[in-house]
Amino acid sequence: MNGTPELLVDRWIAIDRDGGVRVLVGKVDLGTGIRTAFAQIVADELDVPPERITVVEGRTGITPDQGSTVGSQSLQSGAPPLRAAAATARAVLLRRAAQRLGVTVDRLDTRDGAVILIDGPHAAATSLSYGELVGDGFGCEVDALPALRAPSAYRWVGHSTPRVDLPAKAHGTFTYVQDVAVPGMLHVRIVRPPAVGAHCADVDAASIQRFAGTRIVHEGELLAVAGPEQWSTAEAARALAVQWTGGGLPDERDTFDRLRDAAGDPVVTRAGAAIEVLATDATCEADYRWPFQSHASLGPPCAVADVRKDGATIWCSSQGVYALRARLAAQLGFDDDAVRVVYVEGSGCFGDNGSDDAAAQAATISRSVGAPVRLQWSAAEQLGWDPKGPAMCSELRGVVREGRIVAWEHDVWTPPHLHLRGAGARALGGAVAGDRNAAVDYDVPQRVVVHVAPHADLETSAFRSLGAAHNVFANESFVDELAHVAGADPLAFRLDHLSDARARDVLERAADLVAWRAGEHAWTYGALRCGLGIAFARYNGHGAYVAAVATCTIAEDGAVGVRELAIAHDCGLVVNPDGLRNQIEGNAIQATSRALLEEVRFDRERVTSTDWSAYPILRFPAAPAVRIAVIDRPDQPALGAGEPTTIVVAPAIANAVFAATGVRLRRVPFTKARFVDALALFAEGIRR
């Protein structure tokens, strides 16, 4: 943060003479529709129709520094300061109008971008537009405790305002970062080594002489080709003859053993009293595993950089323009103020998918060639070389006494869910978000979480919901296993251990969507075995509440299909109901893809899951129907919805498979082969 400037109303709201409103926000729209939600919030607090509002996101030096756009925090923590700024702005405009009209403020109100007189003989005719009142701006700080509009007065918040970006996206005229072009720019393609960490020993420049205008850029470990035309540059990068030495990866088959055996200081969190385990208690243990996964954005990372002697401009789709500015300023040896980072929306990223790396590479190369450059990763580069969602494994132990869980331990091993660039940054690292949701939300007397964050085989970063996707998969599978041990219905067992009314609500609403009946969770349909499975969590322990019921089919060959996901969701105040449903649906379908299909594979050189057949994601025909119950709580703070649904999908599917077949899937993804493996273990009576 730059200290006090973010306190100024003018850093958040700018009104022009014609009444157009520019809203400046530090959070960026990653394709979620948050831009529209911000416009709705300002529309209500400032009292301006949304169509007159333009949202400017993520421009260093112009928009406030609100940190990175991560963790479903944009509405939760990003919107309150914006709302306060808009409320302050409206109060200032009311005071100015009062002064100009010589009346007291309580005789005034606002309506659609104007201050109006609400009583007296001239009431109907007296109106001062915001454009007339704004002058040179607001020139004051945001009120610490502004008078906010009551939820009952909302005209836009709580309604399904159409997304502002959609018409241009449907016409193909929306400008993504991949569409940015600046005069005189060169195209750049990176030349990747055949093995992770390999060094370039020699480059044969003659090998690309036939590609007119192309040149080799070699800066440290970064090898690239730049040229005036995109396709010939890409061809040259492919044709470049390079001698590489060294590099490689450890054996993929030992991934989880290495996580478990790696040195690392466990972080132990204990809650409740130590419980003595009795001989009559039922105990249960199980292991769960989650593989490395790719962000797999449809549009690979791209950045345009123009680095000059005295400063630089970088157009990119970074989740955090100020953090990236600091990185680039350090890299280029500039003061922060000499570097301008401009956010331009890219393809949905779902975490650090290499976009910041592309920006840093573009900056290096622009300086090297002395011209603006457009750096485009290929899809294979993204799938092969972006930092991955980390592999995770957990051991769970539980003790059930007379039908109640009395003790629960979750030991989790996972690399940092943060991209740690360079050795210096590693000091930051360690236990970053790998234990998210490892602690259960259930009322259990003794709860222990042990978290170890070893170094990873592959570079890792944040991927939608971070550690929560795996940890909830483990916990919500395990609570099903405990319910089975206790001889209880999975829904009733969960409710028996939940006192939080909002938690109970989402579980009951999700169950209602499928008319859940105890003991009736399995049936057959022709050769298909079918089952219902349920899962619940509160995201990150203090975020949205969400529950899912999966309706699954298992074919004779072990193929798992997800027919339907019924989701109940409580994220407090709902700003845009349809936007929220869109997020819930998207999370549900993407999480189904991650649960059924997705695993990054690698050989002893590098990642081999580098196209859509080697790293398949869910396609149209396999997408489940998604039924949704939204619980709107206008009196409660808005909680983020960009991730919560993701975390309950894999366990709901695994629990449905168990209901249908008695086979417990403890390892993602749930491929046919995994089902067959689990079936064999089941036949042998092995629990892990």
Next chain:
Amino acid sequence: MIGHPALASDTAVLVVNGKACVVSAADPNKPLVFVLRDELGLRGTKVSCGHGQCGACAVLIDGVEARACTTALVDVLDHEVTTVEGLGESDIACSLRDAIDVEQASQCGYCLPGMVVAATALLARNSDPSEEAIADALAPHLCRCGTYGRVVRTVRRAAHAGAVRP
């Protein structure tokens, strides 16, 4: 390429969105998607996988859906190319855009132009596709944001609108 009369010089003439466009013929094997985007400024056609696996670069060639990433310049010289920008105000395109707006059938939207092109081709050959037929027709198209359900509903809605259009 060899012997193609349109490639006798350094330039070639392409028919894109109903207009004759002069483009470089320096590399007749250049994928169409780069010709459209970099030479003609038609950036609605998206670059993604480069292998015809995702559908983001879908265009129509003589009205039939094709992949601009695996189609070479030389392959389209005697054909008519239509991009998302060229769908214009046809009944089908308008119905689809209206339906997209009603269904809010997008998140990041990167896949959307390709899906609009594919859905246009689908509705041109089948004015009333079932949900299964839509899912099958769009199966080659990937969406990472998970908007599949909305897109299917969009195409159904557009089909209904077409049926009642005078």
